[in-house]
Amino acid sequence: MERRKEWYDHPEYYEAIFGTDTVREADFLQALSQRYGTGGKQWLEPACGAGRLVEEAARRGLRVAGYDLSEAMLAHARKRLTPAERRRVKLSQARMEDFFDPALEGRVDLAHTLVSTFRYLDSEKATVEHLVGTRRLLKPDGIYVLGFHLTDYTRSAPEHERWVGQVGPDKVVCNTHEGLPQKRLRRSPMRNRLRVTGPDKDWLIETTWFFRTHDEAQVKRMFRKAGLRVAATFTFDYDLEAPVERGSNRLDRVFVLKPDASSTA
Ligand SMILES: C[S@@+](CC[C@H](N)C(=O)[O-])C[C@H]1O[C@@H](n2cnc3c(N)ncnc32)[C@H](O)[C@@H]1O
Structure with a gap:
Protein backbone atom coordinates (compact mmCIF):
# COMPACT_ATOMS: atom_id res chain seq x y z
CA MET A 1 0.00 0.00 0.00
CA GLU A 2 1.33 3.42 -0.96
CA ARG A 3 0.71 6.27 1.49
CA ARG A 4 -0.13 9.81 0.35
CA LYS A 5 -1.03 12.88 2.35
CA GLU A 6 -3.17 15.55 0.75
CA TRP A 7 -6.59 14.58 -0.63
CA TYR A 8 -6.95 17.88 -2.53
CA ASP A 9 -3.91 16.81 -4.61
CA HIS A 10 -6.21 14.08 -5.97
CA PRO A 11 -9.30 15.92 -7.23
CA GLU A 12 -10.65 12.97 -9.22
CA TYR A 13 -11.03 10.89 -6.03
CA TYR A 14 -12.41 13.83 -4.04
CA GLU A 15 -15.08 14.30 -6.73
CA ALA A 16 -15.95 10.59 -6.84
CA ILE A 17 -17.14 10.98 -3.26
CA PHE A 18 -18.47 14.54 -3.04
CA GLY A 19 -19.64 15.07 -6.62
CA THR A 20 -22.77 12.99 -6.32
CA ASP A 21 -25.14 15.74 -5.05
CA THR A 22 -24.12 18.42 -7.53
CA VAL A 23 -27.32 18.70 -9.58
CA ARG A 24 -29.53 18.76 -6.46
CA GLU A 25 -27.32 21.44 -4.88
CA ALA A 26 -27.39 23.59 -8.02
CA ASP A 27 -31.21 23.24 -8.23
CA PHE A 28 -31.48 24.32 -4.60
CA LEU A 29 -29.15 27.30 -5.06
CA GLN A 30 -31.15 28.49 -8.06
CA ALA A 31 -34.40 28.15 -6.13
CA LEU A 32 -32.91 30.12 -3.20
CA SER A 33 -31.75 32.83 -5.57
CA GLN A 34 -35.27 33.16 -7.00
CA ARG A 35 -36.95 33.24 -3.59
CA TYR A 36 -34.53 35.26 -1.46
CA GLY A 37 -32.18 36.98 -3.89
CA THR A 38 -32.19 38.57 -7.33
CA GLY A 39 -32.38 35.41 -9.44
CA GLY A 40 -29.55 37.01 -11.46
CA LYS A 41 -26.78 35.38 -13.40
CA GLN A 42 -23.53 36.31 -11.63
CA TRP A 43 -22.44 33.64 -9.15
CA LEU A 44 -19.34 33.39 -6.98
CA GLU A 45 -17.98 30.24 -5.33
CA PRO A 46 -15.31 30.81 -2.66
CA ALA A 47 -13.11 27.68 -2.30
CA CYS A 48 -14.62 26.17 -5.45
CA GLY A 49 -12.34 23.13 -5.34
CA ALA A 50 -12.32 20.91 -8.42
CA GLY A 51 -15.19 22.87 -9.93
CA ARG A 52 -18.16 20.49 -9.87
CA LEU A 53 -20.60 23.32 -9.01
CA VAL A 54 -18.78 25.83 -11.22
CA GLU A 55 -19.26 23.52 -14.19
CA GLU A 56 -22.91 22.83 -13.34
CA ALA A 57 -23.69 26.55 -13.01
CA ALA A 58 -21.89 27.40 -16.27
CA ARG A 59 -23.78 24.60 -18.01
CA ARG A 60 -26.99 26.35 -16.86
CA GLY A 61 -25.89 29.58 -18.56
CA LEU A 62 -24.77 31.38 -15.39
CA ARG A 63 -21.56 33.45 -15.13
CA VAL A 64 -19.33 32.09 -12.40
CA ALA A 65 -16.28 33.35 -10.57
CA GLY A 66 -14.53 30.72 -8.48
CA TYR A 67 -11.36 30.71 -6.46
CA ALA A 77 -11.77 22.64 -12.61
CA ARG A 78 -10.26 24.30 -15.71
CA LYS A 79 -9.89 21.00 -17.54
CA ARG A 80 -13.50 19.97 -17.16
CA LEU A 81 -15.05 23.07 -18.82
CA THR A 82 -16.09 23.19 -22.48
CA PRO A 83 -14.90 26.26 -24.50
CA ALA A 84 -18.42 27.79 -24.24
CA GLU A 85 -18.52 27.25 -20.45
CA ARG A 86 -15.01 28.67 -20.11
CA ARG A 87 -16.22 31.98 -21.55
CA ARG A 88 -18.66 32.30 -18.63
CA VAL A 89 -16.17 31.28 -15.94
CA LYS A 90 -13.31 33.09 -14.21
CA LEU A 91 -11.12 30.95 -11.93
CA SER A 92 -8.29 32.17 -9.76
CA GLN A 93 -5.99 31.00 -7.00
CA ALA A 94 -6.83 32.92 -3.83
CA ARG A 95 -7.66 32.56 -0.15
CA MET A 96 -11.08 32.94 1.46
CA GLU A 97 -9.49 35.23 4.05
CA ASP A 98 -8.66 38.03 1.60
CA PHE A 99 -10.13 37.39 -1.87
CA PHE A 100 -11.13 40.59 -3.66
CA ASP A 101 -11.88 41.29 -7.30
CA PRO A 102 -12.80 44.93 -8.10
CA ALA A 103 -14.64 43.76 -11.24
CA LEU A 104 -17.08 41.87 -9.00
CA GLU A 105 -17.64 44.56 -6.35
CA GLY A 106 -21.39 44.94 -5.74
CA ARG A 107 -22.17 42.68 -8.72
CA VAL A 108 -22.65 39.18 -7.35
CA ASP A 109 -26.19 37.79 -7.29
CA LEU A 110 -25.39 34.63 -5.38
CA ALA A 111 -22.27 33.41 -3.57
CA HIS A 112 -22.15 29.96 -2.04
CA THR A 113 -19.85 27.80 0.03
CA LEU A 114 -21.33 24.39 0.86
CA VAL A 115 -20.11 21.13 2.45
CA SER A 116 -18.58 22.76 5.56
CA THR A 117 -15.71 24.41 3.63
CA PHE A 118 -16.37 27.61 5.62
CA ARG A 119 -14.99 25.79 8.68
CA TYR A 120 -11.48 25.94 7.21
CA LEU A 121 -11.44 29.58 8.30
CA ASP A 122 -9.53 29.04 11.50
CA SER A 123 -9.99 32.21 13.57
CA GLU A 124 -12.63 34.85 14.32
CA LYS A 125 -10.58 37.41 12.39
CA ALA A 126 -10.24 35.20 9.27
CA THR A 127 -13.93 34.29 9.40
CA VAL A 128 -15.19 37.85 9.75
CA GLU A 129 -12.78 39.11 7.06
CA HIS A 130 -14.09 36.45 4.69
CA LEU A 131 -17.71 37.35 5.39
CA VAL A 132 -17.13 41.10 5.08
CA GLY A 133 -15.11 40.58 1.87
CA THR A 134 -17.85 38.43 0.33
CA ARG A 135 -20.60 40.85 1.42
CA ARG A 136 -18.73 43.64 -0.37
CA LEU A 137 -19.01 41.69 -3.65
CA LEU A 138 -22.76 41.04 -3.32
CA LYS A 139 -25.47 43.19 -4.89
CA PRO A 140 -27.60 44.86 -2.18
CA ASP A 141 -30.22 42.15 -2.81
CA GLY A 142 -27.74 39.33 -3.38
CA ILE A 143 -27.39 36.30 -1.11
CA TYR A 144 -24.53 34.32 0.38
CA VAL A 145 -25.48 30.66 0.94
CA LEU A 146 -23.31 28.97 3.56
CA GLY A 147 -23.71 25.24 4.30
CA PHE A 148 -21.88 23.73 7.26
CA HIS A 149 -22.33 21.75 10.48
CA LEU A 150 -22.82 23.59 13.72
CA THR A 151 -21.00 22.16 16.75
CA ASP A 152 -22.60 20.55 19.77
CA TYR A 153 -19.98 21.20 22.48
CA THR A 154 -21.60 18.61 24.75
CA ARG A 155 -20.97 15.79 22.26
CA SER A 156 -19.09 12.94 23.97
CA ALA A 157 -18.23 10.63 21.04
CA PRO A 158 -16.30 11.25 17.81
CA GLU A 159 -18.32 11.34 14.57
CA HIS A 160 -17.71 9.12 11.59
CA GLU A 161 -19.00 9.13 8.01
CA ARG A 162 -18.23 6.62 5.26
CA TRP A 163 -18.82 6.89 1.51
CA VAL A 164 -17.93 4.68 -1.45
CA GLY A 165 -17.25 5.85 -5.02
CA GLN A 166 -15.76 4.64 -8.29
CA VAL A 167 -13.31 6.27 -10.75
CA GLY A 168 -12.97 4.06 -13.86
CA PRO A 169 -11.59 0.76 -12.55
CA ASP A 170 -10.62 2.24 -9.16
CA LYS A 171 -12.80 1.85 -6.06
CA VAL A 172 -12.66 4.73 -3.58
CA VAL A 173 -13.67 4.35 0.06
CA CYS A 174 -13.73 7.54 2.10
CA ASN A 175 -13.82 7.63 5.92
CA THR A 176 -14.05 10.97 7.67
CA HIS A 177 -13.68 11.36 11.45
CA GLU A 178 -14.46 14.47 13.44
CA GLY A 179 -12.93 14.24 16.94
CA LEU A 180 -14.34 15.87 20.05
CA PRO A 181 -14.66 19.65 19.86
CA GLN A 182 -12.06 21.64 21.79
CA LYS A 183 -14.36 24.39 23.06
CA ARG A 184 -11.73 26.82 24.30
CA LEU A 185 -9.67 26.55 21.11
CA ARG A 186 -12.82 26.64 18.94
CA ARG A 187 -11.73 23.68 16.82
CA SER A 188 -12.29 19.97 16.11
CA PRO A 189 -9.56 17.59 14.94
CA MET A 190 -10.46 16.09 11.54
CA ARG A 191 -9.11 13.06 9.71
CA ASN A 192 -9.95 11.89 6.22
CA ARG A 193 -8.84 8.55 4.80
CA LEU A 194 -9.31 7.83 1.11
CA ARG A 195 -8.50 4.24 0.22
CA VAL A 196 -8.12 3.80 -3.53
CA THR A 197 -7.81 0.28 -4.91
CA GLY A 198 -7.70 -0.80 -8.55
CA PRO A 199 -5.92 -3.11 -11.00
CA ASP A 200 -2.60 -1.34 -10.44
CA LYS A 201 -3.29 0.91 -7.49
CA ASP A 202 -3.43 0.53 -3.73
CA TRP A 203 -3.28 3.95 -2.10
CA LEU A 204 -4.11 5.34 1.30
CA ILE A 205 -4.48 9.12 1.18
CA GLU A 206 -4.67 10.32 4.78
CA THR A 207 -5.26 14.00 5.54
CA THR A 208 -5.55 15.60 8.96
CA TRP A 209 -6.55 19.15 9.80
CA PHE A 210 -8.65 21.22 12.22
CA PHE A 211 -12.11 22.58 11.49
CA ARG A 212 -13.29 25.66 13.38
CA THR A 213 -16.30 25.09 15.61
CA HIS A 214 -19.39 27.31 15.77
CA ASP A 215 -22.54 26.86 17.78
CA GLU A 216 -25.74 28.67 16.87
CA ALA A 217 -25.11 31.70 19.12
CA GLN A 218 -21.49 32.05 17.95
CA VAL A 219 -22.44 31.92 14.31
CA LYS A 220 -25.26 34.44 14.63
CA ARG A 221 -23.00 36.88 16.48
CA MET A 222 -20.41 36.57 13.77
CA PHE A 223 -22.88 37.14 10.93
CA ARG A 224 -24.08 40.31 12.69
CA LYS A 225 -20.49 41.47 13.17
CA ALA A 226 -19.89 41.03 9.43
CA GLY A 227 -23.02 43.02 8.49
CA LEU A 228 -25.03 40.05 7.28
CA ARG A 229 -28.52 39.00 8.35
CA VAL A 230 -30.02 35.52 8.15
CA ALA A 231 -32.91 35.54 5.67
CA ALA A 232 -33.66 31.81 6.08
CA THR A 233 -32.10 28.57 7.32
CA PHE A 234 -32.37 25.08 5.81
CA THR A 235 -30.67 21.69 6.29
CA PHE A 236 -28.53 19.53 4.01
CA ASP A 237 -31.83 18.00 2.81
CA TYR A 238 -31.88 20.99 0.43
CA ASP A 239 -35.66 21.21 0.72
CA LEU A 240 -36.98 24.72 0.12
CA GLU A 241 -40.28 23.82 1.80
CA ALA A 242 -38.59 22.62 5.02
CA PRO A 243 -36.84 25.56 6.69
CA VAL A 244 -35.24 24.94 10.07
CA GLU A 245 -37.66 25.67 12.91
CA ARG A 246 -36.56 27.76 15.90
CA GLY A 247 -35.03 25.47 18.56
CA SER A 248 -34.31 22.65 16.08
CA ASN A 249 -31.48 20.33 17.10
CA ARG A 250 -30.39 19.65 13.51
CA LEU A 251 -26.73 20.67 13.21
CA ASP A 252 -26.45 20.53 9.40
CA ARG A 253 -27.40 24.05 8.36
CA VAL A 254 -27.66 26.03 5.16
CA PHE A 255 -27.78 29.74 6.02
CA VAL A 256 -29.12 32.20 3.47
CA LEU A 257 -27.38 35.49 4.29
CA LYS A 258 -28.17 38.96 2.99
CA PRO A 259 -26.30 42.26 3.38
CA ASP A 260 -27.80 44.15 6.30
CA ALA A 261 -28.41 47.65 4.97
CA SER A 262 -28.39 49.12 8.48
CA SER A 263 -24.97 47.66 9.40
CA THR A 264 -21.81 49.76 9.66
CA ALA A 265 -19.47 46.72 9.46
C1 LIG B 1 -14.46 20.35 0.72
S1 LIG B 1 -13.65 21.14 -0.64
C2 LIG B 1 -15.04 21.96 -1.38
C3 LIG B 1 -14.86 22.27 -2.82
C4 LIG B 1 -16.11 22.80 -3.53
N1 LIG B 1 -16.62 24.01 -2.92
C5 LIG B 1 -17.19 21.74 -3.57
O1 LIG B 1 -18.29 21.99 -3.03
O2 LIG B 1 -16.95 20.69 -4.17
C6 LIG B 1 -12.78 22.40 0.18
C7 LIG B 1 -11.91 23.27 -0.70
O3 LIG B 1 -11.50 24.39 0.10
C8 LIG B 1 -10.21 24.79 -0.30
N2 LIG B 1 -9.67 25.62 0.77
C9 LIG B 1 -9.37 25.27 2.05
N3 LIG B 1 -8.98 26.34 2.76
C10 LIG B 1 -9.05 27.41 1.91
C11 LIG B 1 -8.79 28.81 2.07
N4 LIG B 1 -8.38 29.30 3.23
N5 LIG B 1 -8.99 29.61 0.99
C12 LIG B 1 -9.38 29.10 -0.21
N6 LIG B 1 -9.64 27.78 -0.40
C13 LIG B 1 -9.48 26.95 0.64
C14 LIG B 1 -9.49 23.47 -0.55
O4 LIG B 1 -8.37 23.64 -1.39
C15 LIG B 1 -10.61 22.65 -1.21
O5 LIG B 1 -10.57 22.74 -2.60
Whole structure:
Protein backbone atom coordinates (compact mmCIF):
# COMPACT_ATOMS: atom_id res chain seq x y z
CA MET A 1 0.00 0.00 0.00
CA GLU A 2 1.33 3.42 -0.96
CA ARG A 3 0.71 6.27 1.49
CA ARG A 4 -0.13 9.81 0.35
CA LYS A 5 -1.03 12.88 2.35
CA GLU A 6 -3.17 15.55 0.75
CA TRP A 7 -6.59 14.58 -0.63
CA TYR A 8 -6.95 17.88 -2.53
CA ASP A 9 -3.91 16.81 -4.61
CA HIS A 10 -6.21 14.08 -5.97
CA PRO A 11 -9.30 15.92 -7.23
CA GLU A 12 -10.65 12.97 -9.22
CA TYR A 13 -11.03 10.89 -6.03
CA TYR A 14 -12.41 13.83 -4.04
CA GLU A 15 -15.08 14.30 -6.73
CA ALA A 16 -15.95 10.59 -6.84
CA ILE A 17 -17.14 10.98 -3.26
CA PHE A 18 -18.47 14.54 -3.04
CA GLY A 19 -19.64 15.07 -6.62
CA THR A 20 -22.77 12.99 -6.32
CA ASP A 21 -25.14 15.74 -5.05
CA THR A 22 -24.12 18.42 -7.53
CA VAL A 23 -27.32 18.70 -9.58
CA ARG A 24 -29.53 18.76 -6.46
CA GLU A 25 -27.32 21.44 -4.88
CA ALA A 26 -27.39 23.59 -8.02
CA ASP A 27 -31.21 23.24 -8.23
CA PHE A 28 -31.48 24.32 -4.60
CA LEU A 29 -29.15 27.30 -5.06
CA GLN A 30 -31.15 28.49 -8.06
CA ALA A 31 -34.40 28.15 -6.13
CA LEU A 32 -32.91 30.12 -3.20
CA SER A 33 -31.75 32.83 -5.57
CA GLN A 34 -35.27 33.16 -7.00
CA ARG A 35 -36.95 33.24 -3.59
CA TYR A 36 -34.53 35.26 -1.46
CA GLY A 37 -32.18 36.98 -3.89
CA THR A 38 -32.19 38.57 -7.33
CA GLY A 39 -32.38 35.41 -9.44
CA GLY A 40 -29.55 37.01 -11.46
CA LYS A 41 -26.78 35.38 -13.40
CA GLN A 42 -23.53 36.31 -11.63
CA TRP A 43 -22.44 33.64 -9.15
CA LEU A 44 -19.34 33.39 -6.98
CA GLU A 45 -17.98 30.24 -5.33
CA PRO A 46 -15.31 30.81 -2.66
CA ALA A 47 -13.11 27.68 -2.30
CA CYS A 48 -14.62 26.17 -5.45
CA GLY A 49 -12.34 23.13 -5.34
CA ALA A 50 -12.32 20.91 -8.42
CA GLY A 51 -15.19 22.87 -9.93
CA ARG A 52 -18.16 20.49 -9.87
CA LEU A 53 -20.60 23.32 -9.01
CA VAL A 54 -18.78 25.83 -11.22
CA GLU A 55 -19.26 23.52 -14.19
CA GLU A 56 -22.91 22.83 -13.34
CA ALA A 57 -23.69 26.55 -13.01
CA ALA A 58 -21.89 27.40 -16.27
CA ARG A 59 -23.78 24.60 -18.01
CA ARG A 60 -26.99 26.35 -16.86
CA GLY A 61 -25.89 29.58 -18.56
CA LEU A 62 -24.77 31.38 -15.39
CA ARG A 63 -21.56 33.45 -15.13
CA VAL A 64 -19.33 32.09 -12.40
CA ALA A 65 -16.28 33.35 -10.57
CA GLY A 66 -14.53 30.72 -8.48
CA TYR A 67 -11.36 30.71 -6.46
CA ASP A 68 -9.46 28.19 -4.38
CA LEU A 69 -6.19 27.75 -2.56
CA SER A 70 -5.27 24.48 -4.27
CA GLU A 71 -3.74 24.71 -7.74
CA ALA A 72 -4.35 20.96 -8.26
CA MET A 73 -8.09 21.43 -7.62
CA LEU A 74 -8.21 24.50 -9.90
CA ALA A 75 -6.39 22.66 -12.70
CA HIS A 76 -9.06 19.95 -12.56
CA ALA A 77 -11.77 22.64 -12.61
CA ARG A 78 -10.26 24.30 -15.71
CA LYS A 79 -9.89 21.00 -17.54
CA ARG A 80 -13.50 19.97 -17.16
CA LEU A 81 -15.05 23.07 -18.82
CA THR A 82 -16.09 23.19 -22.48
CA PRO A 83 -14.90 26.26 -24.50
CA ALA A 84 -18.42 27.79 -24.24
CA GLU A 85 -18.52 27.25 -20.45
CA ARG A 86 -15.01 28.67 -20.11
CA ARG A 87 -16.22 31.98 -21.55
CA ARG A 88 -18.66 32.30 -18.63
CA VAL A 89 -16.17 31.28 -15.94
CA LYS A 90 -13.31 33.09 -14.21
CA LEU A 91 -11.12 30.95 -11.93
CA SER A 92 -8.29 32.17 -9.76
CA GLN A 93 -5.99 31.00 -7.00
CA ALA A 94 -6.83 32.92 -3.83
CA ARG A 95 -7.66 32.56 -0.15
CA MET A 96 -11.08 32.94 1.46
CA GLU A 97 -9.49 35.23 4.05
CA ASP A 98 -8.66 38.03 1.60
CA PHE A 99 -10.13 37.39 -1.87
CA PHE A 100 -11.13 40.59 -3.66
CA ASP A 101 -11.88 41.29 -7.30
CA PRO A 102 -12.80 44.93 -8.10
CA ALA A 103 -14.64 43.76 -11.24
CA LEU A 104 -17.08 41.87 -9.00
CA GLU A 105 -17.64 44.56 -6.35
CA GLY A 106 -21.39 44.94 -5.74
CA ARG A 107 -22.17 42.68 -8.72
CA VAL A 108 -22.65 39.18 -7.35
CA ASP A 109 -26.19 37.79 -7.29
CA LEU A 110 -25.39 34.63 -5.38
CA ALA A 111 -22.27 33.41 -3.57
CA HIS A 112 -22.15 29.96 -2.04
CA THR A 113 -19.85 27.80 0.03
CA LEU A 114 -21.33 24.39 0.86
CA VAL A 115 -20.11 21.13 2.45
CA SER A 116 -18.58 22.76 5.56
CA THR A 117 -15.71 24.41 3.63
CA PHE A 118 -16.37 27.61 5.62
CA ARG A 119 -14.99 25.79 8.68
CA TYR A 120 -11.48 25.94 7.21
CA LEU A 121 -11.44 29.58 8.30
CA ASP A 122 -9.53 29.04 11.50
CA SER A 123 -9.99 32.21 13.57
CA GLU A 124 -12.63 34.85 14.32
CA LYS A 125 -10.58 37.41 12.39
CA ALA A 126 -10.24 35.20 9.27
CA THR A 127 -13.93 34.29 9.40
CA VAL A 128 -15.19 37.85 9.75
CA GLU A 129 -12.78 39.11 7.06
CA HIS A 130 -14.09 36.45 4.69
CA LEU A 131 -17.71 37.35 5.39
CA VAL A 132 -17.13 41.10 5.08
CA GLY A 133 -15.11 40.58 1.87
CA THR A 134 -17.85 38.43 0.33
CA ARG A 135 -20.60 40.85 1.42
CA ARG A 136 -18.73 43.64 -0.37
CA LEU A 137 -19.01 41.69 -3.65
CA LEU A 138 -22.76 41.04 -3.32
CA LYS A 139 -25.47 43.19 -4.89
CA PRO A 140 -27.60 44.86 -2.18
CA ASP A 141 -30.22 42.15 -2.81
CA GLY A 142 -27.74 39.33 -3.38
CA ILE A 143 -27.39 36.30 -1.11
CA TYR A 144 -24.53 34.32 0.38
CA VAL A 145 -25.48 30.66 0.94
CA LEU A 146 -23.31 28.97 3.56
CA GLY A 147 -23.71 25.24 4.30
CA PHE A 148 -21.88 23.73 7.26
CA HIS A 149 -22.33 21.75 10.48
CA LEU A 150 -22.82 23.59 13.72
CA THR A 151 -21.00 22.16 16.75
CA ASP A 152 -22.60 20.55 19.77
CA TYR A 153 -19.98 21.20 22.48
CA THR A 154 -21.60 18.61 24.75
CA ARG A 155 -20.97 15.79 22.26
CA SER A 156 -19.09 12.94 23.97
CA ALA A 157 -18.23 10.63 21.04
CA PRO A 158 -16.30 11.25 17.81
CA GLU A 159 -18.32 11.34 14.57
CA HIS A 160 -17.71 9.12 11.59
CA GLU A 161 -19.00 9.13 8.01
CA ARG A 162 -18.23 6.62 5.26
CA TRP A 163 -18.82 6.89 1.51
CA VAL A 164 -17.93 4.68 -1.45
CA GLY A 165 -17.25 5.85 -5.02
CA GLN A 166 -15.76 4.64 -8.29
CA VAL A 167 -13.31 6.27 -10.75
CA GLY A 168 -12.97 4.06 -13.86
CA PRO A 169 -11.59 0.76 -12.55
CA ASP A 170 -10.62 2.24 -9.16
CA LYS A 171 -12.80 1.85 -6.06
CA VAL A 172 -12.66 4.73 -3.58
CA VAL A 173 -13.67 4.35 0.06
CA CYS A 174 -13.73 7.54 2.10
CA ASN A 175 -13.82 7.63 5.92
CA THR A 176 -14.05 10.97 7.67
CA HIS A 177 -13.68 11.36 11.45
CA GLU A 178 -14.46 14.47 13.44
CA GLY A 179 -12.93 14.24 16.94
CA LEU A 180 -14.34 15.87 20.05
CA PRO A 181 -14.66 19.65 19.86
CA GLN A 182 -12.06 21.64 21.79
CA LYS A 183 -14.36 24.39 23.06
CA ARG A 184 -11.73 26.82 24.30
CA LEU A 185 -9.67 26.55 21.11
CA ARG A 186 -12.82 26.64 18.94
CA ARG A 187 -11.73 23.68 16.82
CA SER A 188 -12.29 19.97 16.11
CA PRO A 189 -9.56 17.59 14.94
CA MET A 190 -10.46 16.09 11.54
CA ARG A 191 -9.11 13.06 9.71
CA ASN A 192 -9.95 11.89 6.22
CA ARG A 193 -8.84 8.55 4.80
CA LEU A 194 -9.31 7.83 1.11
CA ARG A 195 -8.50 4.24 0.22
CA VAL A 196 -8.12 3.80 -3.53
CA THR A 197 -7.81 0.28 -4.91
CA GLY A 198 -7.70 -0.80 -8.55
CA PRO A 199 -5.92 -3.11 -11.00
CA ASP A 200 -2.60 -1.34 -10.44
CA LYS A 201 -3.29 0.91 -7.49
CA ASP A 202 -3.43 0.53 -3.73
CA TRP A 203 -3.28 3.95 -2.10
CA LEU A 204 -4.11 5.34 1.30
CA ILE A 205 -4.48 9.12 1.18
CA GLU A 206 -4.67 10.32 4.78
CA THR A 207 -5.26 14.00 5.54
CA THR A 208 -5.55 15.60 8.96
CA TRP A 209 -6.55 19.15 9.80
CA PHE A 210 -8.65 21.22 12.22
CA PHE A 211 -12.11 22.58 11.49
CA ARG A 212 -13.29 25.66 13.38
CA THR A 213 -16.30 25.09 15.61
CA HIS A 214 -19.39 27.31 15.77
CA ASP A 215 -22.54 26.86 17.78
CA GLU A 216 -25.74 28.67 16.87
CA ALA A 217 -25.11 31.70 19.12
CA GLN A 218 -21.49 32.05 17.95
CA VAL A 219 -22.44 31.92 14.31
CA LYS A 220 -25.26 34.44 14.63
CA ARG A 221 -23.00 36.88 16.48
CA MET A 222 -20.41 36.57 13.77
CA PHE A 223 -22.88 37.14 10.93
CA ARG A 224 -24.08 40.31 12.69
CA LYS A 225 -20.49 41.47 13.17
CA ALA A 226 -19.89 41.03 9.43
CA GLY A 227 -23.02 43.02 8.49
CA LEU A 228 -25.03 40.05 7.28
CA ARG A 229 -28.52 39.00 8.35
CA VAL A 230 -30.02 35.52 8.15
CA ALA A 231 -32.91 35.54 5.67
CA ALA A 232 -33.66 31.81 6.08
CA THR A 233 -32.10 28.57 7.32
CA PHE A 234 -32.37 25.08 5.81
CA THR A 235 -30.67 21.69 6.29
CA PHE A 236 -28.53 19.53 4.01
CA ASP A 237 -31.83 18.00 2.81
CA TYR A 238 -31.88 20.99 0.43
CA ASP A 239 -35.66 21.21 0.72
CA LEU A 240 -36.98 24.72 0.12
CA GLU A 241 -40.28 23.82 1.80
CA ALA A 242 -38.59 22.62 5.02
CA PRO A 243 -36.84 25.56 6.69
CA VAL A 244 -35.24 24.94 10.07
CA GLU A 245 -37.66 25.67 12.91
CA ARG A 246 -36.56 27.76 15.90
CA GLY A 247 -35.03 25.47 18.56
CA SER A 248 -34.31 22.65 16.08
CA ASN A 249 -31.48 20.33 17.10
CA ARG A 250 -30.39 19.65 13.51
CA LEU A 251 -26.73 20.67 13.21
CA ASP A 252 -26.45 20.53 9.40
CA ARG A 253 -27.40 24.05 8.36
CA VAL A 254 -27.66 26.03 5.16
CA PHE A 255 -27.78 29.74 6.02
CA VAL A 256 -29.12 32.20 3.47
CA LEU A 257 -27.38 35.49 4.29
CA LYS A 258 -28.17 38.96 2.99
CA PRO A 259 -26.30 42.26 3.38
CA ASP A 260 -27.80 44.15 6.30
CA ALA A 261 -28.41 47.65 4.97
CA SER A 262 -28.39 49.12 8.48
CA SER A 263 -24.97 47.66 9.40
CA THR A 264 -21.81 49.76 9.66
CA ALA A 265 -19.47 46.72 9.46
C1 LIG B 1 -14.46 20.35 0.72
S1 LIG B 1 -13.65 21.14 -0.64
C2 LIG B 1 -15.04 21.96 -1.38
C3 LIG B 1 -14.86 22.27 -2.82
C4 LIG B 1 -16.11 22.80 -3.53
N1 LIG B 1 -16.62 24.01 -2.92
C5 LIG B 1 -17.19 21.74 -3.57
O1 LIG B 1 -18.29 21.99 -3.03
O2 LIG B 1 -16.95 20.69 -4.17
C6 LIG B 1 -12.78 22.40 0.18
C7 LIG B 1 -11.91 23.27 -0.70
O3 LIG B 1 -11.50 24.39 0.10
C8 LIG B 1 -10.21 24.79 -0.30
N2 LIG B 1 -9.67 25.62 0.77
C9 LIG B 1 -9.37 25.27 2.05
N3 LIG B 1 -8.98 26.34 2.76
C10 LIG B 1 -9.05 27.41 1.91
C11 LIG B 1 -8.79 28.81 2.07
N4 LIG B 1 -8.38 29.30 3.23
N5 LIG B 1 -8.99 29.61 0.99
C12 LIG B 1 -9.38 29.10 -0.21
N6 LIG B 1 -9.64 27.78 -0.40
C13 LIG B 1 -9.48 26.95 0.64
C14 LIG B 1 -9.49 23.47 -0.55
O4 LIG B 1 -8.37 23.64 -1.39
C15 LIG B 1 -10.61 22.65 -1.21
O5 LIG B 1 -10.57 22.74 -2.60
